[in-house]
Amino acid sequence: MSVLRAAQGDRAGAAPANLHRRAGVGAGTRLRAYAARVVPPLVLLGVILAGWEAAVRVFDIPFYILPAPSRIAGVLAGDRALLLGEAAVTLGEVLLGFAIAFVVGVVLALAIFSSRTVERAVYPLVIASQTVPVFAIAPLLVVWFGYGTLSKIVMAALIVFFPIVVNTVDGLRAADPDMVNLLRILGAGPAEIVRRVRVPAALPFVFSGTRIAIATSVIGAVIGEWVGSTRGLGYLMIHANAQLHVDLVFAVIVYLSVMATALFWTVSLVEWAALPWRRAETAAQAEGEV
Amino acid sequence: MAAALEITGLRKRFRRDGEWLDVLAGVSFDVGPREFVTLVGPSGCGKSTICNVVAGLVRPDAGTVTVSTGRVAYMQQKDLLLPWRTVLDNAILGLEIQGTPRAAAHEEARAMLRRFGLEGFERTYPATLSGGMRQRVALVRTLLCRRELLVLDEPFGALDAMTRAAMQGYLLRLREEFGRTVLFITHDVEEAVLLSDRIYVMAARPGRIRAERRLDLPRPRRATDPGVVTEKAAILDLLHAEMSEAFA
Numbered sequence: 001m002s003v004l005r006a007a008q009g010d011r012a013g014a015a016p017a018n019l020h021r022r023a024g025v026g027a028g029t030r031l032r033a034y035a036a037r038v039v040p041p042l043v044l045l046g047v048i049l050a051g052w053e054a055a056v057r058v059f060d061i062p063f064y065i066l067p068a069p070s071r072i073a074g075v076l077a078g079d080r081a082l083l084l085g086e087a088a089v090t091l092g093e094v095l096l097g098f099a100i101a102f103v104v105g106v107v108l109a110l111a112i113f114s115s116r117t118v119e120r121a122v123y124p125l126v127i128a129s130q131t132v133p134v135f136a137i138a139p140l141l142v143v144w145f146g147y148g149t150l151s152k153i154v155m156a157a158l159i160v161f162f163p164i165v166v167n168t169v170d171g172l173r174a175a176d177p178d179m180v181n182l183l184r185i186l187g188a189g190p191a192e193i194v195r196r197v198r199v200p201a202a203l204p205f206v207f208s209g210t211r212i213a214i215a216t217s218v219i220g221a222v223i224g225e226w227v228g229s230t231r232g233l234g235y236l237m238i239h240a241n242a243q244l245h246v247d248l249v250f251a252v253i254v255y256l257s258v259m260a261t262a263l264f265w266t267v268s269l270v271e272w273a274a275l276p277w278r279r280a281e282t283a284a285q286a287e288g289e290v
Numbered sequence: 291m292a293a294a295l296e297i298t299g300l301r302k303r304f305r306r307d308g309e310w311l312d313v314l315a316g317v318s319f320d321v322g323p324r325e326f327v328t329l330v331g332p333s334g335c336g337k338s339t340i341c342n343v344v345a346g347l348v349r350p351d352a353g354t355v356t357v358s359t360g361r362v363a364y365m366q367q368k369d370l371l372l373p374w375r376t377v378l379d380n381a382i383l384g385l386e387i388q389g390t391p392r393a394a395a396h397e398e399a400r401a402m403l404r405r406f407g408l409e410g411f412e413r414t415y416p417a418t419l420s421g422g423m424r425q426r427v428a429l430v431r432t433l434l435c436r437r438e439l440l441v442l443d444e445p446f447g448a449l450d451a452m453t454r455a456a457m458q459g460y461l462l463r464l465r466e467e468f469g470r471t472v473l474f475i476t477h478d479v480e481e482a483v484l485l486s487d488r489i490y491v492m493a494a495r496p497g498r499i500r501a502e503r504r505l506d507l508p509r510p511r512r513a514t515d516p517g518v519v520t521e522k523a524a525i526l527d528l529l530h531a532e533m534s535e536a537f538a
Contacts, residue, residue, distance in 0.1 A: 182370045185345050186387045186435060187361070196387075200374040277374045280415035 067247035075251040082236070087255050089232040093149050093221040094263070097156025098214055104157075105164030106206070112165070113172040113198075123169075130162050134223060142228040152224035152232065159220035160213040167209025171202025204278060207271040214267055218260045292358050293320040294439050294471040295344065300353035302339055312496035313339050317353070319490050319499055321439070321473050326465055328474040328482040330525065331492030331500075332533060337475045339497070341366075341443040344473065359438035359471075367447040369428040371416040377403065377427050378412040384435035395434075402430045405467075406460055422453035426460060433468060440464060443475045454478075458485060462510075479529070483521045484511050491528045501528050 049069045055061070056068040063071055076083070108126075112119045138155060145151035175197050183193045225234025233252050240248035272279065300317040303310050313336040321327040329337050342348040344355055345364040363384070371380045381403060382395035390398075403412060406426045416424055425445060432440060442461075446454045458481060464470045476482050482489050486505055493500040503525060507517040 176370070178366065178368055179370050179372065181347055182364070183383075183387070185347070185361075185364050186384045188387045192387065196383075197372065200372070203374075275374070277415040277417065281373060281417040284417040 064244040064246050067250055071247050072250045072254065075247045076254060079248065079251065083233075083251060083255055086231065086233050086236045086252075087259065089149070090152075090218070090221050090225065090234065090256075091259060093152040093224070093232065094156050094214075094217050094259075096149075097153040097221065098160050098217050100153065101157035101160035101213070101217075102164055102210070105161050106168055109165050109168030109172065110194075112169050114194075126162065126165055129158075134159060134220060138223050138227040141224065147228050147230060149231070151227075152221045152229065155224035156217040156220040160217045163209040163213040163216075164206070167205045168202055171205025172198050174205060175201035203275060204271075207267065207275070211264055211267045211271075214263045215260045218256060218263070222256065292323075293356075294323045294325070294358055295321040295362075295473060296354075296356040296358075297340070297344070298354050300340065300343065300355070301351045302336070302343070302348065303351055314350070314353075315496035315498050317492075317497060317499055319502070321471055323358075323438075324465060324469055324471055326472045326474065326485055326487045328476060328486040328489045329492055330476060330479055330482045330489060330529070331497070332494045332529065333477060334497075335492040335494040336497030337477075337492065338443055341441050341473075341475060344441050357439055361437055362439045362441050363432045363435040363437040364441045365428055365432040365443065365445050367444045369416070369421075369424040371424055371427055371431075373416055376413050376415060377408060377419070380416065380427055381430045381434055383431055388436070399430065399434060402434060403427075405463075406430055420453075421449050422457060425449060425457060429457075429460060429464075433464065433470070439471045439473065441473045441475075444477070446481075447476075454481070461485060479522050479525050480513055480518075483507075483518050483525065484513065489525065491525055491532075493532050500532060 053068050053070060056066060061068075067075075108122065112123055134155065137158075141151040141154050145154055172194075179197050179201075180193055183197055188196065221232070222234035222237070225232040226238055229235045233255055237249055237252040240246075240252065297320065298318045300314050302314040303312055305311070317336070317340060319327075319329075329340065331337055339348060341364065343350050344357070345362055372383070375383070378396060378399055381399040382390070382392070385395040385398070386392065400412060403409060406429065408423065408426055408430070411419065411423065416427065419427070429445070432442075445461075446457050449457060461472075461474075462485065464472055474482070474485060483505065489503045489505065490499050491501040491503065492498065503521065505521060507515065507521065511518050513519075
């Protein structure tokens with residue numbers, strides 16, 4: 001609360017000395033608020049891991065049923081080169097798939113937005129395509145695109161595609177009609193209105209779609225690797241599981257979740273950097289609630 | 291001298307819930323060059339529809355609108371600042387669309403923002419500004435369109451009384467310093483009397499011009515000036531008569 005007060009004081013041009021003192025309190029409060037958010041999940045994770053470790057030791061569970069966290073940590077360290085190599089393959093598939101789906105998705109969204117005919121023709125099919133489970137078409141993709149990376153890239157792209165299209169279309173429609181009218185009065189043509197109002201208004205929607213899409217695209221690539229491949233974390237996982245290297249399976253799971261989380265935060269970071277005005281809005285809203 | 295804006299026999303009907311609603315039933319008035327003309331009237335008298343017609347957003351069913359100076363600049367109760375543009379970039383929106391190079395537009399906007407007490411806020415985003423400041427940015431944007439006739443549709447309707455009074459001072463500059471012609475819309479009679487050269491009092495449902503008042507009161511005007519008080523009372527009487535007719 002004192003952070004917000006300080007911000008308010010700044011705006012009203014309060015006495016500098018007073019402002020300084022308040023800002024000092026604000027920094028401490030912010031650190032405490034950050035700790036309050038980060039510490040509980042870390043403590044919970046620690047308790048779970050400790051309980052897991054203790055259970056494995058007390059009940060003497062064999063590693064091919066349930067490996068202890070310490071053993072998984074050992075694999076993570078020992079097989080680092082193997083894991084990183086396969087992770088790089090999977091990450092490449094995810095990023096390429098995402099890039100393709102993003103470009104195609106945004107272009108299609110613009111077409112759906114600008115043309116009634118395209119919307120009527122394409123939109124129902126786009127939505128219907130989501131009812132087909134990705135697992136069901138994965139073997140087909142391998143048949144069509146082979147055992148190489150291409151089938152996995154297509155898989156990841158298919159998963160990313162839908163949230164990108166839907167969110168972008170929603171975003172393009174979200175612009176305030178009065179703002180659109182304002183641009184019209186100022187003499188802007190349709191293309192200029194899209195560029196100056198529609199697209200900027202759509203960006204927050206595009207980013208939330210992307211955040212969801214990129215985390216799930218990892219699932220797409222891994223399923224593709226399960227069904228048929230010779231590289232990647234999904235392949236490593238199936239292989240390790242068949243040989244009862246359950247500790248390695250767990251190590252792969254750790255890699256996959258770290259990868260998905262990192263991608264999620266990367267998108268958030270890009271959004272943070274690209275849309276400074278959204279930060280201004282969030283700050284103003286928080287202040288309004290005080 | 292030719293009028294800056296001339297409106298004759300304006301008619302408009304809207305369909306609402308399957309019924310035709312007469313919004314404007316033959317409205318005629320004019321605004322002279324450099325004149326400050328206000329339309330006052332009860333809500334539902336079609337004031338905003340007139341503005342939308344003048345701005346070219348709504349096509350009238352009948353009647354003519356002649357703007358001798360070409361296109362108009364339009365400002366509404368909503369400031370309509372683009373949230374992703376800084377104060378400075380919002381101010382130059384009109385110039386940018388007209389094709390003015392950004393650097394030149396920025397220079398012009400900086401000077402204008404300074405005159406409207408917005409110096410030091412050029413790089414901030416609208417979300418962090420107060421309502422009065424946002425409306426001032428919108429006013430600067432409207433001025434920088436470089437259009438002779440400004441149509442202002444209740445621009446201060448959403449502001450508190452104190453901010454509103456300050457904004458009226460800024461508004462008077464539009465004509466005194468920048469020589470613009472203003473068509474102003476308000477339901478605040480005192481505001482109208484303080485600012486205007488002429489006032490048209492409107493009747494509601496369907497919207498018509500009920501009376502025209504020419505104000506030859508000296509400026510600057512204060513709410514307590516005897517002339518202002520008398521004029522305000524006269525217009526309120528007209529409006530009350532109108533309201534009691536409407537509800538009789």
